[in-house]
Amino acid sequence: MRIVFAGTPEFAAAALEALIGAGHQVPLVLTQPDRPSGRGMKLRPGPVKALAQEHSIAVAQPRSLRLDGKYPEDAQAAQHALQQAAPELMVVAAYGLILPQWTLNLPVHGCFNIHASLLPRWRGAAPIQRAIEAGDARTGITIMQMDEGLDTGDMLLERELPITDAHTASRLHDELARLGAEAILEAVALLEKGLLRARPQPEEGVTYAAKLDKAEAALDFTQPAAELARRVRAFDPVPGATARLPGLEQPVKIWSAQALQGAADAAPGTLLNASSEGLDFATAEGILRVLSLQKAGGKRQPVEAFVQGWNRG
Numbered sequence: 001m002r003i004v005f006a007g008t009p010e011f012a013a014a015a016l017e018a019l020i021g022a023g024h025q026v027p028l029v030l031t032q033p034d035r036p037s038g039r040g041m042k043l044r045p046g047p048v049k050a051l052a053q054e055h056s057i058a059v060a061q062p063r064s065l066r067l068d069g070k071y072p073e074d075a076q077a078a079q080h081a082l083q084q085a086a087p088e089l090m091v092v093a094a095y096g097l098i099l100p101q102w103t104l105n106l107p108v109h110g111c112f113n114i115h116a117s118l119l120p121r122w123r124g125a126a127p128i129q130r131a132i133e134a135g136d137a138r139t140g141i142t143i144m145q146m147d148e149g150l151d152t153g154d155m156l157l158e159r160e161l162p163i164t165d166a167h168t169a170s171r172l173h174d175e176l177a178r179l180g181a182e183a184i185l186e187a188v189a190l191l192e193k194g195l196l197r198a199r200p201q202p203e204e205g206v207t208y209a210a211k212l213d214k215a216e217a218a219l220d221f222t223q224p225a226a227e228l229a230r231r232v233r234a235f236d237p238v239p240g241a242t243a244r245l246p247g248l249e250q251p252v253k254i255w256s257a258q259a260l261q262g263a264a265d266a267a268p269g270t271l272l273n274a275s276s277e278g279l280d281f282a283t284a285e286g287i288l289r290v291l292s293l294q295k296a297g298g299k300r301q302p303v304e305a306f307v308q309g310w311n312r313g
Contacts, residue, residue, distance in 0.1 A: 001188055004087040004107065005048070006030040011177045012093035013047040015114055018181035019091065024188065026057050028085040030078065032096050033061045058085075066100050082106055089191070091184055092146060104146055111146040112187060114180040116173075118142060118158060120201045122209040123151035128176060129169045130209040133234035135226075138162050139172070141180045143187040145198055150208075154198035157187045168236040217242045218251065221269035225259035225286035232257045243281070243290070246271065247312040250296035260287040274312075276304035 002025045005016050020026055029052040034043040045053070052059050060081045062074035069075065079102065087107040092099065093114040104111050117127035119142040124130075131139045140160040147153040159179050163172065190196040217239045219228050232241045232254050242251040257278075264272055264282035273280040278289035294300045 001025070001192060002027065002086065002088045003188070004028045004030065004082060004085050004090045005052075005092075006090060006095040006097075006099075006111075007048045007093040008032040008046045008096050009094050010047045011116070011173060011180065012095070012114075013051050014177040014181045015091065015093045015184050016048055016051055018185050019188070020051075020055055022185055022188075026052075026055075027087070028058050028060060028081055030060050030062070030082075030095065030097075033063060062097070065097055065103055067102070089188070091188075093180065093184075099146060099148075101148055104148065109191060112156065112184065113144045113146045113151070113153070114184050115142045115144055115151055116176045116180065117209070118160065119144060119151060119155055120203075120206040122207055124209040125211040127209040128172050129212060129234040130207075132163060132167060132169060132172065133227075133230050135230055136163055139176070141176060141183045143183050152201065154200055156196055156198055157183055157190070159183045165233075168233045170237050212239055214239045219243045219254065219288075221281055221283045221288070223284055225283040225288040228283060228288050229257050229259040240294075245279075245310070245312075247310065248295065252296070253294040253300075254290050255293060255300050256291040258289050258291065260289050262287055274307055274310075276307060278303050279307075 003019060005019065005026055007016060008031050029048060031046055031048045034045050036042060037044050049059055060078050062071065062078040064071040065075050065078055067075045089109045090107045090111040091114070092111055099111060115127070117131060118138070118140045122130055138160055140158060142155055143157040144151065145154045145156055161175060161179055187196060217235060219231065219241050235241045236255055240253040242253055244251050264287055266272060266282040268283050270282040271279060272282055272287065278291050281288045290303060292300055292302050293306055
């Protein structure tokens with residue numbers, strides 16, 4: 001099938017690689033403009049662009065696709081490129097730009113989105129992190145027929161994945177990226193055979209996965225320990241949960257923690273104990289034991305190494 005692909009990060013690159021490997025024609029890739037990163041903050045291509053260049057696929061990087069928006073020249077150039085590509089289908093995964101109606105109408109079969117949740121739960125920007133943070137027992141991939149709403153289109157195919165206490169956002173991201181790549185290949189195969197069936201999303205159970213904010217990083221010890229432990233996992237690697245420790249001017253990043261049962265006869269946020277087993281903080285309910293952390297400018301350390309070099313003031 002002749003497929004235009006739109007996406008930017010690693011999550012999307014896994015799907016693009018699968019489509020190329022399955023023999024589909026990909027005449028054009030849409031991806032976000034290069035961003036500064038690394039030492040020196042040089043402009044670097046995202047994973048999808050880098051993969052497209054490896055396979056000599058044409059790349060367009062419009063700042064907007066809205067013909068009446070802030071960058072009409074970008075949108076017009078992208079429109080021309082899409083018309084020349086003449087796609088039967090567009091596949092979208094973590095692209096980062098809103099697709100206006102003209103874009104949705106252009107491919108013969110419209111646009112399929114690879115969404116990292118079981119819709120209608122966790123529509124929006126950060127479904128992986130919010131599912132962990134909320135304590136969901138399961139998540140998955142939904143292949144969705146895109147419309148102009150925010151993840152509101154009809155569902156075409158779903159694949160489920162359990163969430164365990166071992167899942168950080170990073171690990172769950174990688175597992176869902178692989179699952180998404182498998183699911184889009186299955187959906188395209190069913191489409192080619194005329195066997196793909198669309199179902200409206202349920203009206204009940206809609207939740208929104210708000211974009212992560214750096215202000216959320218600071219752990220609020222007036223919350224239960226179980227919730228804080230989930231937040232630590234949900235915010236690994238970005239933005240990283242943080243807490244303040246005696247003797248250190250800058251907050252430390254908390255990379256792993258577990259919730260312990262038991263009442264602490266101290267105000268929430270009080271450091272109850274510091275040993276090679278962990279840093280124990282009082283919370284609203286239970287105790288949060290920190291197991292690995294990182295000083296500002298330092299590296300991730302297990303708690304036993306951190307405690308040995310910690311000047312508590």
